Amino acid sequence: MTFIPSDSRLNGGDADRGRVDLAGAGPGDPDLLTLKAHRALGRADVVIHDRLISAEILALARPGAQVIEAGKTGFGPAMPQEEINALMVAHARAGAYVLRLKSGDPGVFGRLDEELEALEAAGIPWRVIPGITAASAAAAQIGQPLTRRGRNSDLRLLTGHDVQGFAEQDWRALARPGAVAAIYMGKRSARFTQGRLLMHGADPATPVTIVENASRPESVTRATTLSLLPQAVADATGPAVILFGLAPRAAAALPVIKEAVQ
Template sequence: MDHFPIFLATRGQRIVLSGGGEAALAKLRLLLKTSADLIVFAATPDPQIERWADEARLTLHRRAMAPGDAREAKLFYAADEDATEDARTAALAAADGALVNIVDNLQDSAFITPAIVDRDPVTVAIGTEGAAPVLARAIKADLEERLPASLGALTRVGKTFRKLADALPMGRARRDFWRDYYFTTGPRAMAAGADALRPALRDLLHTHLTRDARPGHVAFVGGGPGDPELLTLKARRALDEADVVIYDRLITPAILELARREALMIDVGKEGFGPSTSQEHINALLVEHAQSGAQVVRLKSGDATVFGRLDEEIDAVAAHDIGWHIVPGITAASAAVAGIGQSLTRRDRNSSVRFLTGHDMKGFADHDWAALARPNEVAAIYMGKKSARFVQGRLLMHGADRTTPVTVIENASRPDQRVLATTLSALPRDLTEANMTGPALTFYGLAPRAAVQAATETPLEELA
């Protein structure tokens, strides 16, 4: 991040601009939304700038900028649309201590102005660090469609109640109150008319002041295979409300970024056949934080109900009469099979699919390998890299075809996804050579769709 976004206090502050043409007009239309004292230097200003000056919306000096003109200014815009003049005025403003922006000159600017969605006092700023202004405008247009025009009025009324809401305890109690106002009570009152907002807000505050504190709760959330766009809306909401997030090793940073900044983040990562946090300690953390009244998200990779030791954690929470619920997620098998253009089941091929885990070797050894070795069977093997030779040996021992396709997908759904297409006979060797270091899922009985098509196509020379 080369440009750190902030919101600058503008009330009573000086903002100076040099220029009187189209570039100046574009900046001034935005700056006039602020409460700053605007000073413009332009020898030949556009008539619109003169009208704004006549309306006392800005101060216009009909001359070129001189040394000292930007003294005590917070910001300066060089908008003369002439490289030499822009460089001159920018140097003068920098000497006066102002932060300088040169229109359409990212390299020599100390700050940039983002695209802005204005629902005053709600302001959304969108920046691409100058790399893609067209993209920023497209995002702005999308947000403007999504954010109702009434949002500003809703927020202005809410702002007047900030001091009264301080009567609620810090933290979750206040967040629950404002969440109810902005997403439930406020919009309903707004639909009845703006005059209904203040009475509704007073009633809501009374309700929150007199009700019992919300008890601690645990949400067991499936974080999906790693792509944040594959999170469910319910998972996003749980992360937004969480006071504590207890997460697995395979949860990606992009998903962790979706949690509230104030949330306590606890890494309890387990690594197959390597260092790990004990299940007993994880259970104790869930109970400890939920009993303190926190809203806890137990964030598991994939789907929480698949090879996630979910039952042990639910039992620990339920034993202490703590409320809980499950938010399902996309399991790695679904994401990985989509990545190779296949389906887990197919008519006339297999009407069932087995989900196995290579982490539990005892349960692995007891599996019905003879049934899986039959033609056209499909299995999704989680955490199976280290057990590849074991899988191969068991299947061959029970008569599996050595040429049965096997596909290993590393980092399914993520930008660094890799696909290894091999066969049962070559699986251990090819896996070793691939040197996969990320989480991987092994499909027995499935090849990537392109490979399937290539194997079934008749060579042209055979048609001659």
């Protein structure tokens, strides 16, 4: 295995050649980009980015850098993972400093392991730069902590679907009072998730908040309950995080709301 130590510094010139950084771009707001990722954007020769990376963040790339979209859409068109792996390896082998830029944090539902394995197999030096994941941004946006003394001593980050279809979870644990979970890619599986939770004893009145485009100017927050989850998520068109067990601080007792965040 060849990797770049976490305390290494980019010095420009030959030190950056023939290597790959895999960085998190955060949830979309360029102000939530880490300084380390910002510096990498300003130095990279090639930027291979996910579809969800905002234009404001891509604008920070070094002038003259080659910017390649490696788009992935849930249940829609996507660049095959093998092709993304091959792009990183080919550009790094040609001597480029490659930045693989992922939405949120690269280690949270970002196929980081598959890309690292491809780089290791090719003998390409790499480094991981963490980012702010969408669950953190969404919870901050509604003014709620993801953990709270006396309420939940654990937090679950879930995916709504995996390679097998709608993802099965530990529904009994999730159905317990006080449980909190952030569900990524959960719009299409909302009715499935609701059914499984109710089947395992979850209270239909459990608060649920859908945060669409967390941290971005066009963000929309929908507060609802488990009993109304499928209807509440139906209008969401952008990427959304479903915060199970959390209501917006100012709307804990309100019915479904739709509020554009300024």
